[in-house]
Amino acid sequence: MVITVSFVVLFGLVLFFLLRSKELGGGAAFTAAGFGFFLASTGAAKPINQLTESLIQAVSQL
Template sequence: MVVTLSAVVLLGILTTAMIRSRTITVAGAVVVFLFGFFVAGTGANKPINALCQAIADALTHLIA
């Protein structure tokens, strides 16, 4: 029997385990979470990518 597991699910499980064992901070978990979506290219990739781009644009306008 072949079991397939998406990268997003695997990274989510690993992130949850690290948070519960307190070996990673919440900020680190957010980075891992975003990495999972960017790498996996799921349907949620476009909204998350747009959100990150909007935040980057907003920070650019605040600094300039």
């Protein structure tokens, strides 16, 4: 768990700086994919899934 959380922080910071400096390329795509992969294995996965499902339901009712 400790390693997973540290990878989430690492990938999050790298992604933040890549987006801020507008360096969007293959490296940014890899970083975003890695960030999502490691984030999915943390405790944040369930609330993120619930939020996504709620947004999809709200949009479909419009």
